[in-house]
Amino acid sequence: MKLTILGCYAATPRSMTNPTSQVLEIKNKMFLIDCGEGTQVQLRKNKLKFSKISHIFISHLHGDHFFGLIGLISTFSLLGHQKDLHIYGPKGIKEVTLLQLKLSASWTSYNLYFHELESRMPEVVYEDSKVKVTTIPLKHRIYTNGYLFEEKPAERKLNIDAAQEYEIDTCYFQKIKNGADITLDDGRVISNSTLTFDPPAPLSYAFCSDTQYLEDIVPQLRNVDVLYHESTFLEKEGHLCERTMHSTAQQAATIAKLANAGKLILGHFSTRYEGIEPFKSEAIEIFANTELADDGKVFEF
Structure with a gap:
């Protein structure tokens, strides 16, 4: 299982930081998770092949999580992409995407399938013989899901x-x-x-961004191998979490500890801070096996 962070900062892109997007490679499949502005540029910088992406998972319809989608869809056509492309995301993702394609007369050269989500309960949205993907209902200002990626047990x-x-x-x-x-x-x-x-133990990865502190998700995350959890603020700005419905690094660490996660990766850092090391310093007080995401960083599990 390999995770490439394309972007992991909140709100607007900057010259040296990018909004949320990442690629999970699991069981020889490549899944794109969120698609903030500049995602296709980051894919090129990290030498990830566009042609291997056929499933995109969007957590919610705030711009820093999906403004890069229409550009990526259009580039697929320019590259002569032929494989079906499946997009999973909140209801409305189809309307906003097709409107842009319609007004720009940029219909795709491939089949484009939308899987719109409305459920407030976990639901399996993708499954094949090797991998299962389930939504993780989160608590944010608009309808938001995280995603739990689970390998299926291999044959003996x-x-x-x-x-x-x-x-x-x-x-x-x-x-x-x-x-x-x-x-x-x-x-x-x-x-x-x-x-x-015995075959190798199946691995699991949970993506949780954006969300207010939410212990309701702990049972679904129990014993997950790797948890990516948003940590927009440090504790001194923790009072902002209630209004913005985000989390602090310590709150993310608390979720990881309660869930008995194997590893915690912090991300979605507010750009108000000059550096991100303080996020790790605060989190490890609660959950020792904590690492920081950063643009271009690769994790292999």
Whole structure:
């Protein structure tokens, strides 16, 4: 699992910082999460292939999370993109996107599918044989979702030495990797645990931005491997959270601790601050395994 931060700052882009956008690579799939202004430029800077993106997840319709979407959609057409493109986001994402395409006469050269979200409860919005994506309902000034990405358990790994020892025919290998025991010709039953090794534990990643402090999400985040949580303010500006419906670094750390997360990544920093190190300093008082997002930073898990 690999996470590339394209942008992780709040509100407006600056010469050296970009609004929210990131790419999650999991099970050989590439998912774009949020698409703030300048996302396609950041994709190029980080040498990420446009052609690998076929699913985009938008958390909410504030500009710093989706103003880069129409530019990216248009560039896909200019590049001769042919694969279907799926966009998941709040109701309204289809209307605002199609209006821009209509007025600019820039219809796509590929199929564009919108999956509009309205539920206030977690719902599975994407699933295939390897990955499942579920919404995380958040509390912000407008309808907002985070997203939980979960690997599905892999098939078991064959212990080839054991299979040869019991003279098991290769035609049974896939059945064994799927978890089956094997009965030999003499009636002995060889347990699957003897014939296989455990696969790597499936990984999970939760994206939570933007939101006010919300303990309601803790059960859904329980034991998540990596949690990205917004941390717009430091504690001295914590009083701003109620009006803006954002979180502090310490509040993000509290959610990570309550959820027993493996790692916390802080992001969505207010641009009022000269540096971001104080966010980590405040968070590690509560949750030690905390790291800071930053534009262009890559995390591999």
